[in-house]
Amino acid sequence: MDLAPLPTPRLQECPFGPAPETARLRAEAPVSRVRCPTGLTAWLVTRYADVRDVLGDADRFSSRAGQAIHLMAHADPDRPVGVGEFTRLDGPEYQRFRQHMAPELATPKRMATLRPIVQQIVDERLDALAAAGPPADFYTGFALPVTAATIGDLVGVPPGDRELFQNAATAVFTGTTKEDLAAAVQPLHAYLYKMIVQRRANPGDDALSRMITRSAAGDRPFSDPELVAIAATMLAVGFDTTATVMSHGVLALLAHPAEFERLRADPTLVPGAVEELVRFFGGAPGIVRQVTRDTDIGGHPVAAGDYVVAAIQVADRDPEAFADPDRLDVGRRPNPHMGFGYGTHQCFGQQTARLELTVVLETLLRRVPSLRLAVPLEDVPFKTGTPVFGPAEVPVDWTAVRSATAGASA
Numbered sequence: 001m002d003l004a005p006l007p008t009p010r011l012q013e014c015p016f017g018p019a020p021e022t023a024r025l026r027a028e029a030p031v032s033r034v035r036c037p038t039g040l041t042a043w044l045v046t047r048y049a050d051v052r053d054v055l056g057d058a059d060r061f062s063s064r065a066g067q068a069i070h071l072m073a074h075a076d077p078d079r080p081v082g083v084g085e086f087t088r089l090d091g092p093e094y095q096r097f098r099q100h101m102a103p104e105l106a107t108p109k110r111m112a113t114l115r116p117i118v119q120q121i122v123d124e125r126l127d128a129l130a131a132a133g134p135p136a137d138f139y140t141g142f143a144l145p146v147t148a149a150t151i152g153d154l155v156g157v158p159p160g161d162r163e164l165f166q167n168a169a170t171a172v173f174t175g176t177t178k179e180d181l182a183a184a185v186q187p188l189h190a191y192l193y194k195m196i197v198q199r200r201a202n203p204g205d206d207a208l209s210r211m212i213t214r215s216a217a218g219d220r221p222f223s224d225p226e227l228v229a230i231a232a233t234m235l236a237v238g239f240d241t242t243a244t245v246m247s248h249g250v251l252a253l254l255a256h257p258a259e260f261e262r263l264r265a266d267p268t269l270v271p272g273a274v275e276e277l278v279r280f281f282g283g284a285p286g287i288v289r290q291v292t293r294d295t296d297i298g299g300h301p302v303a304a305g306d307y308v309v310a311a312i313q314v315a316d317r318d319p320e321a322f323a324d325p326d327r328l329d330v331g332r333r334p335n336p337h338m339g340f341g342y343g344t345h346q347c348f349g350q351q352t353a354r355l356e357l358t359v360v361l362e363t364l365l366r367r368v369p370s371l372r373l374a375v376p377l378e379d380v381p382f383k384t385g386t387p388v389f390g391p392a393e394v395p396v397d398w399t400a401v402r403s404a405t406a407g408a409s410a
């Protein structure tokens, strides 16, 4: 029997939502068999309660196969787990990584230190756009440089060396063969290895140095190859995801002027708006898990060894969980979305991403209240060939950019 293909977002047709047919699936066939673009056959899980069950129970649903094997051709589910490939570990092996990594990326103290750094990055980038004058592409001219600078700063990669991880990230998300991937990732690994040896000898004031020191004081310190993998993963997954949600979010706000106006009138809504944008756009590719023992999902039997795609974005539009779920509502409360995942493996970088999105929105509202789309929404191009679904360009225009301190400059 021919299986239905995995529905992935078709943004040219439906710019702010999951593929239109997912609403019917969620209502009528919430656990359905699909064929993924990589050829993998999986159960597509679309209801909020069921996705929460899958992501929240690491005993029944393992991360071992890899979270993106449904979309990334080079990621074979049966490949052995690489040294330091913590995203594919379960149980205590996984906790060994998480306990030393999470505190460096998530505590209020770390975020308070990071805020002025992000503010400076955002202001400098905005000054550069103002100097060049409108129009500009918000995605490549603002969002990508801001998020790459933030993650570079967090890990301690100096500005001149950041192209290395940008190239590696592109290969991870768009490469089709293991050879492509290796060619782009090897120079980054060689660079990181040197950097880690040097940080062991002279720890810096960055998250990686603190992870090295923290783990060295524990029972099983991270080895150098493990640290290379940790740093490479953070660098690869930490900037295009955020830049894409940022650009998609700004596009959505500019296309829904009433919501943008609500924020302009009351900037205290910004933190809630950030949650709403992550509900709308986070987790769009879905996340893969593998069933560890015969069980059921919402009463639907699944067998040990089966693959499951937890369709986070579709679940976050479930009317059972959110009133008027397809409406972008910057004042939505509560907003228990799963855009950063849910359960054991939920996003390490979520506080960093929240901080970046908050500072960016606050600054745009303060410094560029005249921000608008420079082309009709139908003319905005969307990315293809990557699991990071979002706009390829967001052409924007403005009347004036206020200086970072006050007044209007250009």
Ligand code: HEM
Binding pocket: 055, 063, 067, 086, 087, 088, 105, 151, 233, 234, 237, 238, 239, 241, 242, 245, 278, 281, 282, 283, 287, 338, 339, 340, 341, 342, 344, 345, 346, 347, 348, 349, 350, 352, 353
């Ligand atoms: C808006 C931006 C972001 C979104 C929507 C997002 C989303 C996600 C999701 C859904 C997961 C769960 C994967 C799973 O359950 O298997 C995840 C994991 C992860 N994220 Fe993010 N993320 C974002 C930004 C970031 C940033 C800025 C960083 C780094 C500072 C980061 C680092 C990670 C890491 C290391 C993992 C793997 C966690 C694990 O498997 O244990 N993310 N992210």
